[in-house]
Amino acid sequence: MASGVKPRVKVPKSAAAGSAITIKTLISHKMESGQRKDKEGNVIPRSIINRFTCTFNGKSVIDIKTEPAISTNPYFQFDATVPEAGDFVFTWYDDDGSVYDAKKSVAIG
Amino acid sequence: MGMNLFKTTAAVAGLALIATGMATKMTHADQGAKLIINGELTIPTRAPAPAHLEAIDEITSGWLYRTSETQALEMDDFDNPSFVFVDVALDLFDKADGSEGKACSSCHENVEDFAGLTASMPRVNADGMLETTTELVNKCRTERMGAEAWSYSGGKMSAMTSLIGLQSRGMPVNVAIDGAAKPYWDKGKDLYYTRVGQLDMACSNCHEDNYDVMIRADHLSQGQINGFPTYRLKNSKMNTTHGRFKGCMKNIRAQPFGQGSDEFKALELYVASRGNGLTVETPSVRN
Numbered sequence: 001m002a003s004g005v006k007p008r009v010k011v012p013k014s015a016a017a018g019s020a021i022t023i024k025t026l027i028s029h030k031m032e033s034g035q036r037k038d039k040e041g042n043v044i045p046r047s048i049i050n051r052f053t054c055t056f057n058g059k060s061v062i063d064i065k066t067e068p069a070i071s072t073n074p075y076f077q078f079d080a081t082v083p084e085a086g087d088f089v090f091t092w093y094d095d096d097g098s099v100y101d102a103k104k105s106v107a108i109g
Numbered sequence: 110m111g112m113n114l115f116k117t118t119a120a121v122a123g124l125a126l127i128a129t130g131m132a133t134k135m136t137h138a139d140q141g142a143k144l145i146i147n148g149e150l151t152i153p154t155r156a157p158a159p160a161h162l163e164a165i166d167e168i169t170s171g172w173l174y175r176t177s178e179t180q181a182l183e184m185d186d187f188d189n190p191s192f193v194f195v196d197v198a199l200d201l202f203d204k205a206d207g208s209e210g211k212a213c214s215s216c217h218e219n220v221e222d223f224a225g226l227t228a229s230m231p232r233v234n235a236d237g238m239l240e241t242t243t244e245l246v247n248k249c250r251t252e253r254m255g256a257e258a259w260s261y262s263g264g265k266m267s268a269m270t271s272l273i274g275l276q277s278r279g280m281p282v283n284v285a286i287d288g289a290a291k292p293y294w295d296k297g298k299d300l301y302y303t304r305v306g307q308l309d310m311a312c313s314n315c316h317e318d319n320y321d322v323m324i325r326a327d328h329l330s331q332g333q334i335n336g337f338p339t340y341r342l343k344n345s346k347m348n349t350t351h352g353r354f355k356g357c358m359k360n361i362r363a364q365p366f367g368q369g370s371d372e373f374k375a376l377e378l379y380v381a382s383r384g385n386g387l388t389v390e391t392p393s394v395r396n
Contacts, residue, residue, distance in 0.1 A: 006196060010187045028193045072345060073193055 005029050009090050011104040015082045023054070026075045027092050027100065033068040049074060051093040057086035082106050139180075140173050144390070147186055150279050156386035161286065164317050168387055171330035174321070175396060179342065183394040191271055191340040191392030194264075194347050198272035201265060207256025213269075216253065220272060227274040228282050228389050231378045233289040239374050242270050243349070261369040267347035271338045274391030281388055282335050284381045297379025300372060306363025312380075327396075332357075333384040334377070336393025343396060350377050 010024040027049060034046025048068055054061040061080050080088075085108045092100045144152040154170040162168070172180060182188050202220055205212045217223070231241045240248075246269055247258040259266040286294040301312045315324065316332030323329070338347040351368035354376060358365040366372040 004197065008187070008196075024187050026187070026193070028196070073190065 005094070005098070005100060007090065007092060007100045007102045009088075009102045009104055011088055011106060013105075014107040014109045017108050018081065018083060020079045020081050021106070022077065022079050023088065024075070024077045025052075025054075025090055025102075026073060027052075028073050029092075029094075031068075031070055031072045031074065035068065047095050049092045050095055052076060053091045054078075054080070055089050055091075056080065056082070057084070061088070082108070084108065139177055142173065142177070142180055144170070144172055144180070144184065146184055146278075152279060152388045152390055154388075156388075159382065159385040162383055164313075165331070168333065168384060169320075169331055170335060170387055170390060171333055171395060172336065172390065172393060174328045174330040175394075179394060179396050183390070189340070189392065189394055190345070191338075191347060191394065194268040194340070195272050195275060195392060197265075198268035201269060202272065207250065207254035209253065209255040211254045213249070216249075221276055223273045223276040225277055225280055227270075227277040227391060228280045229284055231374060231381065232285060233293065237289055239290070239293045239371075239378060241369075241374055241377060242273055243351075243369065246270065246273075262349040262352040264346065267338045267349050267352075270349065271347050271392040274338065274389065277389040278391055279388060281386060282381060282384045284378060284385060286378070286382045286385075290378065293375045293378050294382060296372075297375035297377070297382075300376045301379055306358065306361040308361040308363075310361045312357070312376075331383075332380065333387055334380050335384045335387040336390035336395070338391065339393040339395050341395050347392065348395075350380070 005028060007027045008025070012021050015021045029049050030047065031049065032044055032047040034043065034048075036044045038044055046068060048070065049066055052062075052064045052066060052074070054063075062076075062078055064076065066074060085106060088104045088106065090102045090104075094100070142154075144154050146152060152170075154173050156168050158165045158168045172183060182190070186192050199220070202213045202217075205215070214220075227242060231239055234240045243261055243266055246266065250256045251258050259269075284290075304311045304314070312332065315329050320329045320331045334350050334353075337350045337353070339353075340346070341348050349368070351373045354373050355365040355368060
């Protein structure tokens with residue numbers, strides 16, 4: 001179980017209907033690649049976030065498969081069009097089966 | 110023959126490419142840039158030098174010497190990687206530790222109460238001893254919480270001093286250098302101007318005589334510590350002043366003083382006083 005994992009998201013509180021907004025996300029995670037060895041020479045088991053998704057009102061916005069070369073504390077920034085008021089839901093999937101999520105509401109105005 | 114000619118042309122073209130590549134890499138940061146954090150907090154990055162500083166007229170934040178991409182990271186708290194560590198410290202602040210079952214928040218209700226502290230540290234305490242923010246934290250941990258002291262520049266300590274420093278962000282640096290602080294300040298000044306190590310260099314050789322000059326691939330700053338602890342891209346963690354002093358001393362192939370030693374504490378006071386009038390930027394971002 002990875003410790004100290006905390007998702008953070010920055011989404012504007014409101015947007016004009018049909019306009020594109022910039023969304024920034026970051027999850028603190030050590031992203032252990034599985035390639036490193038400890039002092040005794042044993043392989044440190046892989047422990048990464050392997051998938052990140054974002055949905056808006058249940059519809060998929062992005063769905064990313066992440067690999068071991070992604071750095072510590074993965075940061076994703078992307079633009080999304082907001083057709084109506086609603087909720088963005090962000091989900092991170094950990095190798096150990098944990099699922100972390102965050103939700104942000106956007107109003108039209 | 111034709112083949113040879115081709116080779117020569119190719120080599121020349123290659124050289125030209127390298128030259129252009131270097132020209133773009135060497136571009137200095139925009140020295141007129143304005144540091145505005147989250148679009149609301151304007152931090153002055155230039156100030157008149159304090160009276161005790163004779164060799165320099167204007168003191169400048171290290172932020173001015175970084176590339177515009179690195180500068181941008183500090184201008185938004187979401188983009189600033191330091192805040193991952195600040196968040197860790199916020200959790201530690203509320204977490205009980207040690208035999209007394211106390212957390213920082215058991216005594217210090219609000220972390221905002223530390224506003225202004227970092228701007229005046231290090232300082233001389235009631236016993237006439239010079240003390241740093243790090244020592245204050247460890248004193249609380251060992252004497253009031255009954256917990257073990259954190260290592261001087263360790264992950265937990267640097268996160269906590271970043272959180273405490275953040276409360277002073279936007280306030281002018283103002284460390285006391287007279288009265289009881291005078292002997293420590295004098296000692297720090299001596300160290301600053303003393304050449305040490307195999308390369309026989311003093312702090313002043315780079316940060317006073319040669320700031321704004323390239324030292325190989327790096328743009329030398331005045332070595333101001335108004336942004337410490339600072340997140341460095343090179344090691345992706347919070348870096349403390351004493352950690353940075355140690356790094357500098359290793360670079361000039363000197364035997365570094367210990368972190369938390371009397372020497373580094375005195376040097377911290379002197380270097381902080383060279384920034385009297387600059388604004389606290391903690392937690393800053395550097396390369």
